[in-house]
Amino acid sequence: MTDRTAKPDYETLLRDAGVRITRPRKIILKILAERDDHPDAMAIFRRAVKLDDSISLSTVYRTMKLLEDRGAIQRHAFEGGPSRFEPADGEHHDHLIDLDSGEVIEFHSEKIEQLQDEIARSLGYDIVHHRLELYGRKKRR
Amino acid sequence: MTDRTAKPDYETLLRDAGVRITRPRKIILKILAERDDHPDAMAIFRRAVKLDDSISLSTVYRTMKLLEDRGAIQRHAFEGGPSRFEPADGEHHDHLIDLDSGEVIEFHSEKIEQLQDEIARSLGYDIVHHRLELYGRKKRR
């Protein structure tokens, strides 16, 4: 059976797509594979510099762009701050952002997805993509 | 009976809240009251200059900030472009953005709202606000 938790081997995938696997790209891919949060470009840059202090911020931005175009990562522009990224493996989900900590919690509701489709259809539109973000605070108990 | 389509008289409301009603602010309020789209700061500035060519873009930005803080308008950061605004009267709604024209269509789904609440609650959060945007294209028939 297929291991649904296995991360795709982007290094190979990208090389096969004609993308050069350079030192900076290797490092950024590694950081993305190991992260368990939703870092922004600067956070990725900081982590990258620890592994190779010659990496530049523009390369991080360029690489994020490249990975996004290739469908390897997703970019999220949560309100206020800079874009934050996450690998695009796994299934679609939406986000709950903790207003106090900035922490991002993922969730998914098939019901909501269906309702969105119905609404768009009834307005004469096909959904290309959507964005559902809940901004909240931990319930004090 | 109450006229549910009546726009609040922001001029009076603001003055009573200790905000000075200046020439630029009068003009911007007028533009907002008459608009039927979701203009960004530059669009509002362009319309304002026609009524008083001494208005500056920073005043538009400052006024949008002030109105937002006072709850008189809502700011929407749709993907890609600059923030766009709309008066905060009327009931809550979400947005469908036409990817080809940039046109914004408003909709509301009580069912989706309820589902959101349920989800946040089950995650231990209170929703402060949320953002639901559908990006789509007109169905070709």
Add this chain to the structure above:
DNA sequence: AATGCAAATGCAAATCGTTTGCAATTGGGG
């Protein structure tokens, strides 16, 4: 109607996140 003064303005310069031009470096196919 004239006065006083904090609030608001216009302008230009600064900021933030991100992109880009360019000369120097490098991956990886031949």
Add this chain to the structure above:
DNA sequence: CCCCAATTGCAAACGATTTGCATTTGCATT
């Protein structure tokens, strides 16, 4: 191991928005 286009680092440019500052202006007060 050569070659050359792809990629890099750097610095400068970018678009949206904010800010410092000297000047103007609402408007509460005489």
